[in-house]
Structures are given as C-alpha cells and as structure tokens.
Amino acid sequence: MIVAMDRNRGIGVGNQLPWRLSDDMKRFRELTMGHHLLVGRKTFESIGRPLPGRQMIVLTRDPSFRVEGCATAGSILEGMAIARSRDETELFIGGGGEIYRQALNIADRIYLTLVETEVEADAFFPEMSNEAWVEIDSIHHPADENHQYSFTFKTLVRKT
Numbered sequence: 001m002i003v004a005m006d007r008n009r010g011i012g013v014g015n016q017l018p019w020r021l022s023d024d025m026k027r028f029r030e031l032t033m034g035h036h037l038l039v040g041r042k043t044f045e046s047i048g049r050p051l052p053g054r055q056m057i058v059l060t061r062d063p064s065f066r067v068e069g070c071a072t073a074g075s076i077l078e079g080m081a082i083a084r085s086r087d088e089t090e091l092f093i094g095g096g097g098e099i100y101r102q103a104l105n106i107a108d109r110i111y112l113t114l115v116e117t118e119v120e121a122d123a124f125f126p127e128m129s130n131e132a133w134v135e136i137d138s139i140h141h142p143a144d145e146n147h148q149y150s151f152t153f154k155t156l157v158r159k160t
C-alpha cells in the first residue's frame with residue numbers, strides 16, 4: 001500500500017488530497033512507475049485520468065463502469081488476480097480509505113508518508129497494529145518554500 005496521512009490518520013477531504021506536497025508526489029511516481037496501481041472508484045475520479053506509466057485497476061461494484069486505459073475489478077482479489085496474470089511483481093494499492101481498510105490484512109508492505117500536521121479530513125487510513133508491522137526505513141523531509149508541512153517517508157513491512 002502507498003499512502004500519505006496526517007497525525008490523525010487523515011488522508012482526504014471532499015474527495016481531494018488535503019495537501020500538495022511535490023516531493024511526496026515525486027516519491028509516489030517513482031515507486032509506482034511501471035507497476036499496477038489498484039485504486040477505489042472515488043480515488044480514480046479524484047485523480048481524473050489514468051496515470052501515465054502505471055497500469056491502473058479501478059475497483060467498483062458497478063459492472064457497467066468503464067474507463068479507457070484502465071482495467072476494472074469488482075473486488076480486491078479480482079484486482080490482484082488481474083495484476084498477477086500480467087506478471088506484476090509489486091501491485092500497489094493506492095487508496096482511498098475504503099480500499100486501505102479492506103487491504104490492510106492483505107498488504108505486506110506500506111510506503112507511508114507521515115505528514116506532520118492535523119488537517120480537516122473525511123477519509124482516513126485504518127489503525128495498524130504495532131505487533132504486525134516493522135519499520136525498515138524513515139527519512140525526514142522538512143517544510144520549505146515548496147512544502148507547507150514537514151513529513152517523514154516510512155517503509156513498513158509485515159512481520160513474518
């Protein structure tokens with residue numbers, strides 16, 4: 001999974017990201033480039049287009065939903081099967097809140113950006129058990145003229 005959340009686990013408001021952090025977007029781009037990216041229908045509509053260089057799979061319960069340039073899936077398992085059938089080595093789950101909640105027990109790695117603020121939010125990343133995850137990487141990024149908030153890139157992997 002790949003996510004940016006604030007101190008209260010907030011990830012979105014009004015079907016938008018609550019911040020614009022260019023170096024976080026850059027990290028998202030670098031990590032997901034060339035891979036399959038599974039997103040909920042609301043997150044897809046918020047992005048508004050297929051992301052170049054990524055094979056997007058949009059999760060929806062609406063069987064008539066179609067987007068040119070993207071696959072659609074009716075369940076997370078179906079989305080995973082699509083990626084596997086195309087020899088994907090690392091499927092990224094890109095949110096939003098509903099999808100993260102359902103995928104938390106399936107994911108084996110979380111690329112987490114912890115944004116050091118508290119914003120108004122109506123979508124959230126689920127609580128994680130400290131027992132289940134170990135942090136293998138942490139890089140701090142200060143606030144600056146291009147970044148309203150400071151943040152920390154963390155990589156968490158599921159304990160075996």
Ligand SMILES: NC(=O)c1ccc[n+]([C@@H]2O[C@H](COP(=O)([O-])OP(=O)(O)OC[C@H]3O[C@@H](n4cnc5c(N)ncnc54)[C@H](OP(=O)(O)O)[C@@H]3O)[C@@H](O)[C@H]2O)c1
Nearest residue numbers: 003004012015016040041042043060061095096097098099
């Ligand atoms: N900060 C971050 O890293 C980050 C990342 C991504 C998104 N976001 C934010 O998160 C918010 C959106 O999150 P959200 O929770 O409202 O919506 P969402 O998770 O993006 O999408 C929810 C939709 O996904 C479909 N869906 C959910 N579970 C499904 C299942 N088991 N099988 C088939 N389809 C399923 C349904 O689509 P249908 O209604 O079409 O059936 C549902 O309405 C936005 O504010 C966005 O900006 C933040």
